Amino acid sequence: MRAIWKGAVTFGLVNVPVKIYSATEDHDVSLHQVHDADGGRIRYRRVCEVCGETVPYEHIDKAYDDGEHVVVLTRADFAALPAESNREIEVVEFVPSDQVDPILLDRSYYLEPDSKSPKAYVLLRRTLEETDRTAIVKFALRQRTRLAALRVREEVLTLQTLLWADEIRAAEFPALDGSTSVSDKELAMSAQLVSAYEADFAPEEYTDEYQAQLRQLIDAKIEQGDTMDAAETFGEQPEGEGAEVVDLMEALRRSVEAQRRTG
Numbered sequence: 001m002r003a004i005w006k007g008a009v010t011f012g013l014v015n016v017p018v019k020i021y022s023a024t025e026d027h028d029v030s031l032h033q034v035h036d037a038d039g040g041r042i043r044y045r046r047v048c049e050v051c052g053e054t055v056p057y058e059h060i061d062k063a064y065d066d067g068e069h070v071v072v073l074t075r076a077d078f079a080a081l082p083a084e085s086n087r088e089i090e091v092v093e094f095v096p097s098d099q100v101d102p103i104l105l106d107r108s109y110y111l112e113p114d115s116k117s118p119k120a121y122v123l124l125r126r127t128l129e130e131t132d133r134t135a136i137v138k139f140a141l142r143q144r145t146r147l148a149a150l151r152v153r154e155e156v157l158t159l160q161t162l163l164w165a166d167e168i169r170a171a172e173f174p175a176l177d178g179s180t181s182v183s184d185k186e187l188a189m190s191a192q193l194v195s196a197y198e199a200d201f202a203p204e205e206y207t208d209e210y211q212a213q214l215r216q217l218i219d220a221k222i223e224q225g226d227t228m229d230a231a232e233t234f235g236e237q238p239e240g241e242g243a244e245v246v247d248l249m250e251a252l253r254r255s256v257e258a259q260r261r262t263g
Contacts, residue, residue, distance in 0.1 A: 005141055006114060007087035009124065009150065009157075012255020016124055017115040018089070020141075023108040023158065029214050078143050086140050089159070091150070094133040100149050104162040111150075111157040121157065128152050136162075 003019035010016070033042040046055045064071045113121035128135060128151060135150035137159070147162045221227065 001110075003112070004109075007089055007139065008114075009089045009091065009111070009137070011091035011124070011135070012258065013251040014120060014124075014255060015251075016120045017113065018111040018121070018157070019114045020159065021110045021112065023110045027208070028211055029218065081143075089137045089139040089148075089150070091135045091137050093136050094128075094131070095136055097132055097134045097151065100134055100136075100162075103168060105149070106161040106163055109159040109161075111159055125152050125155070125157055128157075 001021045003021055005020040006018070007020075008015050008017045034040060035042060046057070046060060047053070048055050061075070062073045064073065111121075115121075124135075127133075137148050137150050139146055139148065141161075147164060149160045149162055151158055151160070
């Protein structure tokens with residue numbers, strides 16, 4: 001795996017240098033769009049509406065348009081934003097794990113210790129395990145301020161980015177106005193059905209049947225010789241050391257005292 005971000009988890013005066021890795025990967029079969037008449041690859045080009053030229057990615061900036069004004073934002077503008085240059089994952093609070101609503105969960109990442117001694121990392125992991133708490137953190141990643149849940153999974157600190165509260169739509173459905181009733185007999189029968197399907201969840205037992213069938217279809221076409229020359233169809237296809245925690249116990253003691261003073 002390749003680290004996508006390096007920084008440090010901070011809570012109080014304790015600093016835990018880490019590297020972030022994506023915890024998931026996409027196994028979908030990659031498909032291109034082609035012309036049905038001759039199989040030629042259909043490509044999308046970035047064409048400037050002013051000069052009509054195809055613009056390479058490195059010469060593309062972003063712009064905000066409010067209908068009256070257009071503001072161009074360059075890579076230098078984004079790099080200068082304080083939040084983007086901050087390399088800290090700041091713990092803002094520790095909450096009961098069951099208070100994190102699953103609907104808020106977005107992307108998952110693994111955190112690897114990035115220092116000569118993983119003691120601070122292990123301390124944070126053990127603390128979360130023994131207190132049954134989830135750390136709510138804030139950090140900047142890919143030009144966005146992120147809210148995330150820091151928890152433990154199989155001895156590894158896991159970061160799960162969270163949607164912001166205003167990104168969750170309200171579930172307002174007139175049919176669920178409370179006027180529909182179910183009988184005790186219906187409820188008991190439904191509970192029996194649930195009992196018949198009871199099992200321990202084992203995600204490895206499930207597969208993406210559509211992707212498996214798509215791969216089977218592709219393999220069958222290759223075996224039957226129903227293929228085209230790729231070159232003719234598509235053309236030519238164009239770590240550092242983290243900061244050490246000098247005195248972990250002292251950092252912890254001072255952090256607790258500071259928190260007590262602030263109430």
